[in-house]
Amino acid sequence: MMELRWLEAFVAVAEELHFGRAAERLHMAQSPLSQVIRKLEKNVGSPLFKRSTRTVELTAPGQALLPYAYRILRSLNNAMDAARSAEGVPTGRFTLGFSGMHNHDTLPRITRALRENFPGVDLNLVGGIRTFDGMRQVRNEDLDASFLGIIGDVGTPLRAREISRHHLGVVVPTDHPLAHRDAIPIHQLRGESFVMGPVDGNSSMTVAALQICHAAGFQPEIAQAVSDPFLIVSMVAAGVGITILPSEVLPILPEAATWIELEGDPVPFSHGVVWSDDNESEPLQAFLTILDSIFPEPTLQ
Structure with missing residues (x-):
């Protein structure tokens, strides 16, 4: 029968991909850890790791087991939390x-x-x-x-x-030719240099900005892509380019950057x-x- 400590050992090795580090993390010697993994592999009926002198990798059965091991361990923790919370204090x-x-x-x-x-x-x-x-x-x-x-x-x-539900607008440096405008149409940003998050589909803000540019008929020219949103507004203030952001950034804009509304119906961002x-x-x-x-x-x- 599979034991809980086997799964804990398996998860540690799967995350560290190193038996020495996993053993240290579990406060045990490496040899007993290897024995636990072998017992688990015998119980499963398949090798869970590919081992060499330099690397440790999950096998296909190991990759299949990992999410279920996480789920079992998490369920146990939830059960313990629920028991401790029985008196109404989570x-x-x-x-x-x-x-x-x-x-x-x-x-x-x-x-x-x-x-x-x-x-x-x-x-x-x-x-x-x-x-x-x-x-x-x-x-x-x-x-x-x-x-x-x-x-x-x-x-x-x-x-x-x-x-919260805000609307999208344009952030430009205070010395930008558009900085004095109260509102501008989105198509007027064609040809401008943009500072945005990485165009990898992970950021909803970048996806939203690209969508409204594409709807206006142009592909934004990205001068700089950075993942830190605070760095985006800092780079705009430094004159690297402009950007499209929700109105929630207004309280934290640098002094050298200004906000301009987009003409037409507000484009919401939640x-x-x-x-x-x-x-x-x-x-x-x-x-x-x-x-x-x-x-x-x-x-x-």
Whole structure:
């Protein structure tokens, strides 16, 4: 019969891809760890790792087992948390992803309230999370929830909750020829140099900016692609190029950058939280309770 400690050992080796580091992480010697893995492989009936003198790699059976091992270990942790929370005080670890620019207001409010109202929840914050990376990590249970930009249906088993709804505009350096304008049509940005996030499909903000440029009949000329959203507005202020961002950035714009409205109907951009229906942990339910109490359903700003 398979033992829980075998799965813990398997996950450690799968994540470290090194028996020595995995043994150190588990506070055991390398030889007993190798014996545990061999027992697990005998029980499964297939090798789980390809071993050489220099590398350790997951085999196809190992790759197939890993998500189920995560799920079993997570279910055990959830069960333990539920038992500790039986008296009405949720406990356990809660891992929340966020992106700095979008969360300059929301993150402090919700984390402070979570700590004040549910001190038994161990909050772990993971920064630099872009939309589709966040969705993938929530789906894979690497994150319990993540703040992100919302574009379209997130797909089962994920659930999304809108927090804020803003509209897109243009950010330019204060010495740019367009800086004195109150509003401009999007097609007037043709030929401008842009600063954007990486064009890899991971950022909902970059996807939205590209969509409105394409709808206006042009492909933006990207002078610089950077993943840090704060660096985007800093580079605009430095004169590297212009960018398209939601109006939520207005409070944090550098002095050398200015905001210009887009002519026509406002182009909305929603920011929210995503989590998985498969996650039944007490800390997640505590987080969702706080979310509903602090952030009502938004209107366009």
